[in-house]
Amino acid sequence: MVNSEIKEKLFESAKNTIENAYVPYSDFPLAAALLTKDGKIFTGVNIENAAFGSTMCAERTAVFKAVSEGYTEFEAMLLLTESKKPVTPCGACRQVINEFSKDIDIIMTTYDKQELIKKNKELLPGSFNKDDME
């Protein structure tokens, strides 16, 4: 698990970016802060669309930003919500995270730091893997 100083950095990064969430339909902003193995942080927010199915989650926004910049190994992701209880990543986000780092710690947190921490592989048991394709 990341130390408390890094966790705080992830929290601040998510807090600074959550205002960029584009959520005119749900009014449910989320922000993710993704820590790469070499210490870089990529943030992401949910981006909704009038065609609801075209909405992108905060977690996948962060992963896709990182991968498109050449970073594919991850250590931790913090997911910040404005709701009272922490929220867990949706199935599609778990699968996308799993593609790159199964051991990643997912820190789900609220503004008042109610926290839930789980490994992505705990959140997605029995997942489909690249190795299954051999």
Ligand code: THU
């Ligand atoms: N959402 C995420 O950003 N991540 C998740 O893991 C689940 C849901 C977003 C999608 C939509 O903008 C809003 O939360 C309500 O579903």
